[in-house]
Amino acid sequence: MEMQVKQLSHALGVELSGIDIAGEVNEVEVAAIRAAWNEHHVIVFRDVDLTPDRHIAFSRRFGALDDHASTPHDRLADYPQLLEITNIPKNGLPSQTRNTGRNWHSDYSYTNRPAAASMLYCTEKPPVGGDTMFCNMARAYDDLSDKMKGIVADLQSVYDFNLVSGVGKRDPQKIAELLKLNPPIAHPCVRIHPDSGAKAIYVSERASHFDGMTIAESAPLINFLCAHATLPENVYRHQWRVGDLVCWDNRTVMHMALGDFDQTQPRHMLRTTLQGEKSGYVVEPGEK
Ligand code: OGA
């Protein structure tokens, strides 16, 4: 096995090559991929020919897969382990996922099982744009002052499904169902990576407030932490090609789908989600 590692930006992200991930992958290769992933947070494989079965089989080598019961409308009927993110209309209706991911977030933060990682495969893309950005939340944590590290260590971020981008553009009945499935939930504001031990800020544009504080009190700190984490020097911007499999660690990365493309052009992606640990406690919606 000869795995090549090519850095994609200064803060995070590498392209891995030399391993046929659509075929048989041995334990040594899995360990090498995992080590690169833990170190660089986002790993990219190019020119991969994945079927749903192969996508699922490769993903499973890294842990148990979520069946996406928290967002049941967006999974494939035959493959609940695959979430479909597309702007291609369904049964003559606009796709419910056409605006997915348009603000900075970590996957499934609004559930009691925030995602460990996600593996997104591009099957169709517009001629220009449709990029995705990633930022390094471990690096953002390390760059905080000791005083601020002490402050965030004491906080629980409350995630509110209402703050998922594009909620207002979805079918109201489906949204009511999703809000019921996913009430506001508080998670530690500092997430510790179970493999590497790295600490990372766990706040995003989907955090409404800190538990025990008002929305108004929390907003300046949430805004600061998001702005600090998403500074250009802490970001990798992925320009998709069909056949890319991009894998990110939701414990150390936030991401955002840019929507910088002609919406009449089809974009189609399939995602597996590696299950994280159970976490959090349900709270009341934030008070202004
Ligand atoms: C996701 C997501 C990003 C994209 O799949 O979790 O946020 O670019 N999508 O489609």
Ligand code: MN
């Ligand atoms: Mn996402």
